[in-house]
Amino acid sequence: MxxxxxxxxxxxxxxxxxxxxxxxxxxxxxxxxxxxxxxxxxxxxxxxxxYLPSFVHPVSTLMLKDLATFSGYDRRWVSIDDVAPVLANSVIMSEDGQFCSHRGVDLGELRGVVDDALAGEATRGASTITMQTVKNLYLWSKPLGTVRKVVELPLAVYFDAVMSKRRIMEIYLNIAEWGPGIYGIEAAAQHHFGVSAKRLSRRQAALLAVTLPNPIARNPAKPGPGLRRLASLIERRAGRSGAYVGCLD
CATH class of the missing domain: 1.20.5 (Single alpha-helices involved in coiled-coils or other helix-helix interfaces)
Structure with missing residues (x-):
């Protein structure tokens, strides 16, 4: 074989x-x-x-999610000219005091976060209004937050270079979440206080501004003692904001 x-x-x-x-x-x-x-x-x-033209009314990824899940939402676009100036001032003093001077990213705050992280300390928030705007428009929420931040930083610099500060603020105020299914300052003012965004008082503006970091848990119409104290602080700062808000004129 x-x-x-x-x-x-x-x-x-x-x-x-x-x-x-x-x-x-x-x-x-x-x-x-x-x-x-x-x-x-x-x-x-x-x-x-x-999104540059004022007649274009962008929506956020959260709003798209609500549509996709048939949750629905309330958003009524309003020009920044029809928003009480004290509201925008309060938001700047609460969320991003250097909004008018930085270029999308607050490098001083960012360095502080990096230093805290390297030292093993708890990090504080360094998200600017521009960063929050691009996150709301283009990115996702909590999962893979570190990856999101890496994408968010160059997007914020680019967004700030293309858009005017006034248009950035207008978009932000119209896509920010102010409660479950409540987006934009006009819907928020109507829902929480029964007035238009143009007729918000200084106190109402401050309460809405301090709600932004956690709009699901914080209710500006029914503030607790801590939220009332924080709103009082922002109300005083907004009254003395001066050059901090000059880019909105």
Missing amino acids: TEPIVDHETEGLDMARPRRLNRAGLKRLGRRGIVVAAVLALIPVVLTFL
């Missing part, structure tokens, strides 16, 4: 072929991944230009 003839050279080639195919497949996946990432990166770049 004769032994089967085995061509060892051909056998080695046959074994190498799947490895080459696997490498080729990985390269194709890598190229596709790069293309997808580039397309995703271009979306906010293009949308930012589309």
Whole structure:
């Protein structure tokens, strides 16, 4: 009985072929991944230009989520000219005191956060109004928050370079969440105080401003002692805001 003839050279080639195919497949996946990432990166770049005209009324990713889940929401777009100036002033003094002077990112606050993190201390928030605006317009909420921040920083710089401060504030005030399903300052003013955004008092403006960090848990119409104290502080600061809000004139 004769032994089967085995061509060892051909056998080695046959074994190498799947490895080459696997490498080729990985390269194709890598190229596709790069293309997808580039397309995703271009979306906010293009949308930012589309959002420049005042007649365009952007929606946030949270609003889109509410639509997709059939939750619905209340948002009534309003021009910044029809918002009580004290409201915008209060939001700046509460959320981002350097809004008019930074270029989308507050480098001083950011350095403080990095120093705290390196020292193993609890980090404080360093999110500017511009950063919050691009997050609300283009990005996701809590999961993978660190990755989101890495994307958020260059987007905020770009957004600030393209948009005027006044338009950034107008968009922010119209997409910010002020309660479950309540988006934008007009819907918030009507829902919580029964008045238009243009007729908000200094106290009402301060209460709405200090609600922004946690609009689900904080109710400006029924503030607790802590929220009332914080609102009093912001009310005083807004009254003395001066040059801090000069970019909105």
